[in-house]
Amino acid sequence: GAGVSQSPSNKVTEKGKDVELRCDPISGHTALYWYRQSLGQGLEFLIYFQGNSAPDKSGLPSDRFSAERTGGSVSTLTIQRTQQEDSAVYLCASSAGLAASYEQYFGPGTRLTVT
């Protein structure tokens, strides 16, 4: 079946502009996660959703970052007033539930470059 998809695959934007990154999880997966992978760094957790709800937003780096999920499916990560330090690969993952026994399946990522 189809895996997790993300769009766009690459995004180049100018400093100060807003960007939207999209994630389509595996059909039927109720849990969705956003991570960020910067050059030379490990994957950094940003936020998770159970259904359309994001109970804990403390992983978001600043108030310029926001995320939403609608219909228990597609999620959008929005970065306002982008800065150069936002340049990274943004990865989305989904799982059938929140328990650790449910594997997180990752999408291919969106590479964001802020110039």
Added chain:
Amino acid sequence: EDQVTQSPEALRLQEGESSSLNCSYTVSGLRGLFWYRQDPGKGPEFLFTLYSAGEEKEKERLKATLTKKESFLHITAPKPEDSATYLCAVRGNSNSGYALNFGKGTSLLVTP
């Protein structure tokens, strides 16, 4: 705070030369230790989940083991197609207990 340290950062092996990758961790309330494989330009691909010390899991040429402080990914007789970055992650009580806390990975290159 959960911490995951992987070593070595990079490893070069000849085809058929077995070796092990290390993942040392500190975590409050281990809910699972995970191994992923990541190829360039792609997202991580799930390999194994380990839940308690003494547990072992195998898949083809890979075998993952777990103690209370570290996990090893043993690669037996590797092939060039095993070249990738191998990521270790833990899930504990931080980040509401649902996020994976990743190490920086070990970049493995297997030459013919």
